[in-house]
Amino acid sequence: MIQLHQIEKVYRTDTVETQALNGINLAVAKGEFLSIMGPSGCGKSTLLNIMGLLDEPSGGQISIAGSDTRNLGDKQMAHFRNQRIGFIFQSYHLINDLRVLDNVELPLLYRKSAAKERRELAAEALGKVGLSNRMKHFPTQLSGGQKQRVAIARAIVGRPSIILADEPTGNLDSAMGNEVMDILLRLNKEDGTTIVMVTHDEQMARKTHRLVRLFDGAQVQ
Amino acid sequence: MLTNYFKIAIAVLKRRKFFTFISLFGISFSLTILMVLTSVSDHLVSSSYPDVNRDRNLYSLQLMLSAPARQGQNTGPYSYHFLQTYVAPMKTPEAVAISSFFSPSNTYVNNRKLVINIKYTNAGFWEVMQFNFLEGKAYSQAQIDAGERVAVITESTRDKYFGQGVTAVGKMLETDNQQYRVIGVVKSVPVTQLFAYGDMYMPWTLSRQEQENKGYNGTYLAVMMARNKTDIPAMKAEFDNIMKRVPMPYKDFTEMKAFTQSYLPTFTRLLLGRDETDGTAKLYTYMGIFLLFFLLLPTLNLVNLNLSRILERASEIGVRKAFGASSGTLVVQFIVENIILTLIGGLIGIVLSLIVIALINQAELFSHVYLTLNYTVLGISLVICILFGCISGVYPAWRMSRMQISKALKTV
Known part of the structure; x- marks a missing residue:
């Protein structure tokens, strides 16, 4: 599903050059639930961002569902993300000015779909994460666990084949973390969604199909 | 979205x-x-009231006479005589309004000074400008020719001179020591109406000074009203043709320019214009x-x-x-x-x-x-x-x- 070949990422300032990723080769199969672990600053999130086309690699090649992403323009890249990838972030990144339902239907705004259909799909996604009763709330009125469930609903509303989750349980206590993890596992099992998750939590990582460890920008396991 | x-x-x-x-x-x-x-x-x-036909009117308020040899130039409004001789007989317009710029006159009501702005006009003025008559009517060509001492006043002049809402038609109004019989009262006109504003309108023949003025320059301006908008170019062409044939008033002057345009350029010419350019x-x-x-x-x-x-x-x-x-x-x-x-x-x-x-x-x-x-x-x-x-x-x-x-x- 996702093929990374010799991925390099170098951050440059006027005086310093930092090698964040160094020749990463990784293949994620369709329907796989992969977790990435490693110490802080080892390049986990950078790798996830590159996989999700949120950041450009300094070198190497990314192929998603058989498509080489190197030559995609801004518009094509946006379309690609919209159709194929859903994101879950550690700090949720919900838009506080919009109600929960509006937040969830956001990815559908960038597709050709009628308002009614958008509402129905968003409500259905919220139902899957058990938040049907919070549709009219604003994100600031929710707990951390609820916010992350809204973020999951937003990630799945467009029925993407890939979900990239960057420390989705990082800001949650263990009970809420487990709840979120259960939802992700269910999505993977029932819908066959390919999931790549960055985590610091060994226990969560063990629940996934495969674990990849990074150290100083290189893959060590 | x-x-x-x-x-x-x-x-x-x-x-x-x-x-x-x-x-x-x-x-x-x-x-x-x-x-x-x-x-x-x-x-x-x-x-706007009373100049409601601006889209089919042409305005002319300046005649420019030049004597390049002496580096002299004379620019200003027309004399009544000039407009009556050359503009009033034009064939294309439905009517031609000739009127003076307003001039102030003094009168006293109950020992209080009242300034009345007088505007002298021809009969065509009442055809071109659509005044709303509250009482009486405008003066006729016969009254103008006979030099009858009649006047049309505005509502505000009536209220100030005779009293609020008091009937004025048939009564005498004295200003600058001259008596005039009021024959009509019109709704007041805004001061911004360059070609129509006045407190009191009188036949041009009552202006002794203008009757004697046989020169080209004076204090008068003209508004030519076409039958419809499409006649405007023909009306302008006729005006320009006539002006080409007007003889020079004095031998020193070798060049004469009379401009006629729609309202906006006429207005801007007055404020910002210079020679050929109208200032728009x-x-x-x-x-x-x-x-x-x-x-x-x-x-x-x-x-x-x-x-x-x-x-x-x-x-x-x-x-x-x-x-x-x-x-x-x-x-x-x-x-x-x-x-x-x-x-x-x-x-x-x-x-x-x-x-x-x-x-x-x-x-x-x-x-x-x-x-x-x-x-x-x-x-x-x-x-x-x-x-x-x-x-x-x-x-x-x-x-x-x-x-x-x-x-x-x-x-x-």
Whole structure:
């Protein structure tokens, strides 16, 4: 599903050059639930961002569902993300000015779909994460666990084949973390969604199909 | 999509109330001033009582005589004699109004001085200008020819001289030690009506000075009314042809120019014109510069405000891009948001303008001038709002849309 070949990422300032990723080769199969672990600053999130086309690699090649992403323009890249990838972030990144339902239907705004259909799909996604009763709330009125469930609903509303989750349980206590993890596992099992998750939590990582460890920008396991 | 933008725009407005107030104040205040000024200009230029046929009238108020050898030039209004000889007999116009510029005269009512502005006219004046007669009627050609001492006065002159609402027709009015019989009372005319304003209208034959003036220059101007708009070019051509054949009044003068144009260029010629040019281009340039500077301040304010909000909205930008918004879509979103904000400012501006216009009308800053916020002014204001929104939104929107997603998502 996702093929990374010799991925390099170098951050440059006027005086310093930092090698964040160094020749990463990784293949994620369709329907796989992969977790990435490693110490802080080892390049986990950078790798996830590159996989999700949120950041450009300094070198190497990314192929998603058989498509080489190197030559995609801004518009094509946006379309690609919209159709194929859903994101879950550690700090949720919900838009506080919009109600929960509006937040969830956001990815559908960038597709050709009628308002009614958008509402129905968003409500259905919220139902899957058990938040049907919070549709009219604003994100600031929710707990951390609820916010992350809204973020999951937003990630799945467009029925993407890939979900990239960057420390989705990082800001949650263990009970809420487990709840979120259960939802992700269910999505993977029932819908066959390919999931790549960055985590610091060994226990969560063990629940996934495969674990990849990074150290100083290189893959060590 | 638009609903989503609207919700965000309102939320952005609510988020930083002080900045919102400053920004909306800037927009609405600027628009109010622009709308009031547009209303004044509209009042000055558009057809309005009693000069209601401006779209089929040609105006002429200046004759230029030059003596290049002596480097001399004589520019000014016409004599009645000149207009009567050369303009009144024209075939294309339906009617030709000849009237003097108003001149003040003094009278005393109950020991109080009253200044009455007198305008001398021909009979055609009453055909071209559509006066609303409250009492009586206008003087006829026969009365003009006979030099009858009759006058048509305005409602406000009647009220001041005879008393509020008192019938004036048939009564005598004395001004500058001369007695005149009032034969008509018309609704008062705004002072801004260059070709029609006066407090008292009299047959031109009562102006002794003008009867003796056989020269070309004097204090008179002409309005030629075509039967319909399409006759205007023919009417102008006839006027120009006649002027070419007019002999020079004195041998020193070798060049003569008489201009006839529609209302706006005639008006601008008076204010800004010089020789051949009528000043319209100059007027538009000045207006453009004024508009540019006037809109520049609130625009820059809004640009600055929007730029300062980039960081505040970085997470939203990152999320929207991550979930499929292209840079172009984001530019459109931010411009639409900005247009919504400016339209709200515009609505406040319209309300403020209505208040200011009502206050101006109530205070009678200009005699008998009643400003209105008509559809033209509303339309122009709406266009200004949208223009405003676009100009102040484009650069910040472009900056916002270019944010790198991973960086935008980190700035929380």
